[in-house]
Amino acid sequence: MPLSNEFIQTRLQEKFGDSVSAFEQPYGMLSFEAPHEMNLKVMQYLYDAEDLKFRFLTDLCAVHYPDQPGRELAVVYHLHNLTDNIRIRFRVHVSIEKPDVFTATNLFSAANWMERETYDFFGVNFIGHPNLKRILNVDEMDYFPMRKEFPLEDQVRLDKDDEMFGRGGSIN
Amino acid sequence: MRPVRFNIHAKQPDARTAVGVADAPPGYPGDGFFTAKLSDVVGLARKNSIWPLPFATSCCGIEFMATMGSHYDLARFGSERVGFSPRQCDLLMVMGTIAKKMAPVVKQVYLQMAEPRWVLSMGACACSGGIFDTYSVLQGIDQIIPVDIYVPGCPPRPEAVIDGIMRIQELVGMESIRRRNGDRYKELMESYGIQ
Numbered sequence: 001m002p003l004s005n006e007f008i009q010t011r012l013q014e015k016f017g018d019s020v021s022a023f024e025q026p027y028g029m030l031s032f033e034a035p036h037e038m039n040l041k042v043m044q045y046l047y048d049a050e051d052l053k054f055r056f057l058t059d060l061c062a063v064h065y066p067d068q069p070g071r072e073l074a075v076v077y078h079l080h081n082l083t084d085n086i087r088i089r090f091r092v093h094v095s096i097e098k099p100d101v102f103t104a105t106n107l108f109s110a111a112n113w114m115e116r117e118t119y120d121f122f123g124v125n126f127i128g129h130p131n132l133k134r135i136l137n138v139d140e141m142d143y144f145p146m147r148k149e150f151p152l153e154d155q156v157r158l159d160k161d162d163e164m165f166g167r168g169g170s171i172n
Numbered sequence: 173m174r175p176v177r178f179n180i181h182a183k184q185p186d187a188r189t190a191v192g193v194a195d196a197p198p199g200y201p202g203d204g205f206f207t208a209k210l211s212d213v214v215g216l217a218r219k220n221s222i223w224p225l226p227f228a229t230s231c232c233g234i235e236f237m238a239t240m241g242s243h244y245d246l247a248r249f250g251s252e253r254v255g256f257s258p259r260q261c262d263l264l265m266v267m268g269t270i271a272k273k274m275a276p277v278v279k280q281v282y283l284q285m286a287e288p289r290w291v292l293s294m295g296a297c298a299c300s301g302g303i304f305d306t307y308s309v310l311q312g313i314d315q316i317i318p319v320d321i322y323v324p325g326c327p328p329r330p331e332a333v334i335d336g337i338m339r340i341q342e343l344v345g346m347e348s349i350r351r352r353n354g355d356r357y358k359e360l361m362e363s364y365g366i367q
Contacts, residue, residue, distance in 0.1 A: 137308060138272045145307045153305040 003051070003084040005030040011052060015045055031089040039075075039092045040102045046079060046088075047107060054079040054088065057104065060114035062122040064096075066148045072096040073124055077104070094124065103129040121146035194220060211349045218262070218288070219344040221250040222337070225261035227281065229268025232295035235327040236267050244330035249337055258284040263340060264317075269297035270310045282317045283366060287352050290344065292336055293319045296326045318360055 005025055012020045012032065020042065022033040034042050046054040058078040065072050071093035080087050094101055103126040104111040115126045116135040123144040126132055134141065143150060197216055199208030224246075226236055240246050240254070255261045258281045270278055282291070293313055296302035299322045301311035313319060320343055323336035351357055361367070 136273075141307075150307070157301070157305060157311055 003081065003086050005086075005088075008052065008086070008088060011049065012042070012045075016042065029087055029089060031091070033091050033093065036075075036092040036094045036101050039077075039090075040104065040107070042090060043077065043079070043104060043107055046090075052081070053083060054081050054086075056080040056082050057108035057110050057114075058087065060104070060111055060118060062118045062124050062146075064122060064147050068093075070095045073099050073122055075101050075118065075124055096123075099124045100127055101125070102127050105129055120144075123147070211347070212345075214349055215345040215347060219250075219341040222263050222290075222340065222344065223261045224251050224254050224263040224265050224292075224337075225256065225258055225281070225285070226254055227264060227266045227268075227278065229266075229270060229274070230297070232267035232298070232327045235330060236265065236294070236333065239330040239333045244334060246334065246337065249334070249341065251337070258282075259286060261285060262288065262344075263290045263292060265292045265294055266298045266313050267294040269302065269304055270313055271308050272310050273308075275310050275313075275316050278313060279316050279366075288344075288347070290320045290340055291317055292321045292323065292340055294323045294325075294333060294336065295328060296324060299324060302326060316364065317366075318364055 008030055009023055019038055020032050020034050024031050046052050058080045060077050063074045063076060065074065073096055074091045074093045076089060076091045078087060078089050092101060101124055103115055113135060115129055116132060118124050119126060119132055120134045120137050121144060194216060197208045197212035199206055228236055238244060264282060264285060266278060293299050297304060298313050301309050321336050321340050323332055325332050
């Protein structure tokens with residue numbers, strides 16, 4: 001039978017019950033959420049099930065929601081079923097004080113560098129990752145640039161005038 | 173088809189105006205000899221044979237490629253041979269955005285150049301970080317190496333690059349041969365942490 005979003009949703013709910021939640025379909029792509037301890041179990045199930053077969057990790061990234069305390073950092077996985085051409089999005093939320101997520105490197109080797117990038121920019125700690133260090137930024141950097149509290153501009157510049165750039169000042 | 177309106181009369185090449193000849197430095201001529209200041213002669217020789225090292229990173233590198241092409245020829249100024257080895261080059265042309273991760277590399281390349289060496293920073297990103305005022309871009313290469321000439325623009329037109337090279341030529345021609353051993357130069361290098 002053709003694989004549809006409703007079919008995937010029923011299969012997930014049969015297997016995991018209430019743990020998977022927040023099913024929505026923005027632009028026709030199924031998107032759901034699970035607790036962060038279960039991310040590997042969900043992805044392994046989607047990988048192994050012969051009628052689901054989500055065996056390609058398209059993207060792994062994170063989003064910072066500073067106004068949802070307790071679930072600030074969301075790690076988002078985009079999975080793709082190559083034979084039936086169906087994509088789904090799966091997210092896990094972790095709190096910013098303890099951003100620990102199990103690594104998906106054993107299941108998808110593409111996750112290796114994508115998790116390093118997510119660590120570099122958001123500070124998400126992937127447990128079990130073989131080589132979790134900064135990949136795109138300078139190694140000595142001690143902050144995580146993509147978090148919302150980080151300022152947009154480099155603080156080295158002394159000549160950038162607030163007034164000239166339309167922030168504060170007398171003309172506003 | 174609209175007929176071509178410009179450049180339709182072939183110009184005869186004229187040796188008197190087509191070839192430029194450098195003026196002799198002020199000196200005392202004689203019968204079979206010419207005396208001049210050593211720094212003038214050395215400067216004249218050096219400035220008309222600068223070998224640049226194009227450290228091209230992004231869009232300004234493409235503009236440099238256009239400058240080296242036949243339309244805006246940089247080879248006319250003696251820069252026919254661009255070397256990619258810092259050991260053999262005089263002028264380090266840093267063209268393009270330098271990320272913070274790339275900064276130690278630029279410094280290493282500068283350190284490997286032999287004296288006398290000059291640096292030309294081309295484009296807004298190399299001069300000051302350009303429009304990329306962000307965590308990953310070095311805000312100007314003069315934070316790590318001393319720069320002689322800055323060419324602004326995003327990217328600068330090839331004419332602007334040639335203007336920058338001509339100013340470098342002026343600098344080279346007028347440089348005292350004792351400059352590199354002097355105290356001021358040493359202080360400048362110390363301020364960048366270069367021995």
